[in-house]
Amino acid sequence: MAPWGYEKDNGPAHWHKDCPIANGKNQSPIDLINGEVKYDSGLKPLTAKYVPFSDAKFLNNGHSVQFQPSAGNGSELTGGPLAVKYNFEQFHFHWGNNDTEGSEHRVDGKMYPAELHFVHWNSTNPSFKDAVGSGGPNGLAVLGFFLKVGAENAALKPITDLIPKVKDAGTSVTVPSNFDMQAILPATLTDYYTYDGSLTTPPLAECVKWIVFKQPLEVSAAQMEAFRSVINRDGKPMGGNYRPPCPLHDRAVKTSFK
Ligand SMILES: Cc1cc(=S)c(O)co1
Numbered sequence: 244m245a246p247w248g249y250e251k252d253n254g255p256a257h258w259h260k261d262c263p264i265a266n267g268k269n270q271s272p273i274d275l276i277n278g279e280v281k282y283d284s285g286l287k288p289l290t291a292k293y294v295p296f297s298d299a300k301f302l303n304n305g306h307s308v309q310f311q312p313s314a315g316n317g318s319e320l321t322g323g324p325l326a327v328k329y330n331f332e333q334f335h336f337h338w339g340n341n342d343t344e345g346s347e348h349r350v351d352g353k354m355y356p357a358e359l360h361f362v363h364w365n366s367t368n369p370s371f372k373d374a375v376g377s378g379g380p381n382g383l384a385v386l387g388f389f390l391k392v393g394a395e396n397a398a399l400k401p402i403t404d405l406i407p408k409v410k411d412a413g414t415s416v417t418v419p420s421n422f423d424m425q426a427i428l429p430a431t432l433t434d435y436y437t438y439d440g441s442l443t444t445p446p447l448a449e450c451v452k453w454i455v456f457k458q459p460l461e462v463s464a465a466q467m468e469a470f471r472s473v474i475n476r477d478g479k480p481m482g483g484n485y486r487p488p489c490p491l492h493d494r495a496v497k498t499s500f501k
Pocket residue numbers: 360362385442443444
């Protein structure tokens with residue numbers, strides 16, 4: 244099969260051929276149906292501590308645009324549904340070609356124009372790669388933030404300003420070392436959905452504790468438009484790089500809010 248993508252001939256409907264787990268029982272994303280989620284008073288507050296990176300790239304890997312430090316620097320995620328500390332690995336985006344589509348998770352069937360994923364790996368593993376292959380839903384912890392069009396997002400501006408520099412697949416730029424990743428996050432990481440799922444791109448490993456925030460982040464129309472100029476590895480606009488929702492099967496979605 245041609246390298247996987249989101250086009251007619253290599254999109255999500257084809258991925259099962261190289262990744263049979265695509266038809267597994269713990270796949271992501273899902274439609275978060277408020278009438279079916281269950282409040283869990285035992286869910287603790289989440290704490291993300293992000294230290295500015297001295298050497299990080301912003302890159303176009305052909306299917307997303309991604310902030311990728313060269314090495315860990317003690318940036319970590321703890322609390323919430325997590326039993327141990329998770330190390331920050333990267334963040335990236337999924338978006339659509341118009342404001343009616345683009346997010347991977349949905350809320351009562353509603354899609355947002357984009358979704359931002361902060362990927363972390365279970366620190367009891369020697370590396371990110373080992374964490375992905377560790378088996379079970381505690382290898383990675385991914386924070387999902389919906390993006391909606393509104394006020395300009397000053398914290399994301401240093402990143403969205405770099406998008407034109409990574410228009411083509413395989414390109415990357417160095418991110419200024421004063422980029423403050425912590426500023427992207429809301430002051431308190433409350434009100435989230437959490438469930439056991441998978442990577443939403445091949446290899447689709449079922450190794451992810453998903454934490455999806457109820458409150459979207461805002462970005463300006465101009466910031467949203469910047470994403471839509473990015474080209475994927477098939478030479479097409481990257482917009483539409485989202486996987487449709489997968490069956491929940493017998494999983495429970497818990498919420499930290501009533
Ligand atoms: C590790 C990883 C996680 C997600 S959610 C993605 O889209 C790609 O890679």
